[in-house]
Every structure is written in structure tokens, then in C-alpha cells.
Amino acid sequence: MKSVALLGRWTQRIQVAVLEAWQAELGRAGITLYVEERFWEAWSQVRGAPVELPAFSRFSEVPSPLFAFVIGGDGAFLDAVRSVAPWEVPLVGVHAGRLGFLTEVPQEDLLSATQALLAGHYVIEERALLSIVTEPEAFHPQEAFALNEVTFSKAVTAEMILLDVYLNGELINTYWADGLIVATPTGSTAYSLACGGPILTPACRNFLLTPMAPHSLTVRALVIPDDGVLTVAFRSRTGQVQIALDGRSVTVPDTTLVALRRSPLQVKIAKLPASSYFRTLRDRLSWGVDRREGL
Numbered sequence: 001m002k003s004v005a006l007l008g009r010w011t012q013r014i015q016v017a018v019l020e021a022w023q024a025e026l027g028r029a030g031i032t033l034y035v036e037e038r039f040w041e042a043w044s045q046v047r048g049a050p051v052e053l054p055a056f057s058r059f060s061e062v063p064s065p066l067f068a069f070v071i072g073g074d075g076a077f078l079d080a081v082r083s084v085a086p087w088e089v090p091l092v093g094v095h096a097g098r099l100g101f102l103t104e105v106p107q108e109d110l111l112s113a114t115q116a117l118l119a120g121h122y123v124i125e126e127r128a129l130l131s132i133v134t135e136p137e138a139f140h141p142q143e144a145f146a147l148n149e150v151t152f153s154k155a156v157t158a159e160m161i162l163l164d165v166y167l168n169g170e171l172i173n174t175y176w177a178d179g180l181i182v183a184t185p186t187g188s189t190a191y192s193l194a195c196g197g198p199i200l201t202p203a204c205r206n207f208l209l210t211p212m213a214p215h216s217l218t219v220r221a222l223v224i225p226d227d228g229v230l231t232v233a234f235r236s237r238t239g240q241v242q243i244a245l246d247g248r249s250v251t252v253p254d255t256t257l258v259a260l261r262r263s264p265l266q267v268k269i270a271k272l273p274a275s276s277y278f279r280t281l282r283d284r285l286s287w288g289v290d291r292r293e294g295l
Helices: 016-028 037-047 074-087 107-118 277-285
Strands: 002-008 031-036 065-072 091-095 123-135 149-154 161-167 170-177 179-183 206-212 222-225 230-235 240-245 248-253 257-271
Touching (some): 031 037, 065 074, 065 107, 074 091
Parallel strands (some): 002 031
Antiparallel strands (some): 149 179
């Protein structure tokens, strides 16, 4: 049986007519569409009747999927990565959110994009993941990774924290700041960019250390190789810090020990021939656009 999976976050931008035309096209091609349970419920509610497609709560319930389509914005894509990455199924991001660095395919092009994918007109781009180990354990080992970034931040608004950061046992710096972002090349256009970090192209074998509101003006983002082990120790007046993996956060004691490294897992993203990382940067960040035009 041929199948594809659909995951995402329902938003008002999603066009039901596009989804239903896509569903029909897959059916004509002999491919069964499996829909993630929460998305299935939202879709059914919007159309006023149950969607006549199989739903799944765990990705392992989808039999031999060719692709996993994710509709929404980058947040939806990051959610999907947690479910799909361990199964090494190619992800296809369909844009129905706000910014969308990871969801490149416009909804209007979903049918033509699917036809190209099924015809084999695509390449696989592999993206690095950050894995984290904490003592004591703060995240389930099967979900202890991030595509964009791992952030360490203060647990209470009115304080700063100290972070001692080591690479392969050598002290890099003691950061006195609101927090620290450890970002992948994929995540360099996310939270790290908002905090003044540089952009790394996806193929770079590096990670970024980007401080959040550091106490010293001379402390800046640092690019490091991704083949080492980062260890982090904390000091906080409240005795607590917050750790987040792509937005999934927990509050832990500041005695928690942390180790970060490049994960053996990689995210596989199906890219169409017309896809261009630099065009995405230009479009999403409005490079070369004169905002004074029309004023």
C-alpha cells in the first residue's frame, strides 16, 4: 500500500478546497492519505462532517509513507520533526503560516508539487539536529533533540543567570545574560537571528552560540564546529533555569548538568528543483526591497 502522511496546525489560512482536491488526486494515484489526529479533528470541524480518511496518533501507525506533508508555519514543521525524524521519512513543508522558512511550498502549488514528488523530481536535503543529555533527565530520550535551537534562559523575569560553557572540556566563556541560544544552521534564521546572530547556510557543519541580552556589550554570537561536545553549567539566584528544545520548555534546578552534541539523526527534507535557499531568504526577509516605494 502506498501512503503519505499529513501533519500540521490548522489555521484560518488553510484552504479546504485545496486539501480536498489534493486528497482526490492522491486517491486517483492509488495513494492513501493518513491524517494526524488533531489535524483530522480540526479539518472535520471546519467542513461540518468527519473527514473520510484514516487518522493516526503515532507516526508509526502510518504504513510505509512515501512523504510526510506538513501544512502550517515553521512551528508546525518543528512539531512534525519530533514525530517524523526518527523514521527517516522525507518531510514536505506546505506554507499556511506567517513566516515559513521551512514550509516552502505554497498551498496553491500543493497539487503540482505532489505530482513532481511522485514523479521523483526532487532531492533530499539533510538537516542537522542538536541532541541534549541532562543529569537528572529533563527530556524523554526519544524526543531530546531540536532542529532549530536549544535555549537556556532565566526562570524568573527579574534576574540574569550565569552559564559556564565548555567545548570538549575547554572553557569558552562564562555568560552573564538573560540566557543563551545554541542554534543549528537551520535555526540561525530563527530565535538566534532575532538576538543578533549570523545566518548559516544549511550545509554548514557548525553550531551557533548566541547570548540573549548579555551584560557585556563585547560578548557576541560565536560560530563553533559541530563535531564536539558542549557542556553547560548554571548559576542562578533563584536556583532554577529554563531549558527549551524548539520551544518545548522545562524548568530545572540550576545544578542540572547539560551536554549537547550533533545528533546521529538527521531531518530529511524533500526539495523540488525550483527550491532556492537564497530566494527564500530574500523573500522572507525582504532583502533588496525598498519599503519607501509607494509612500
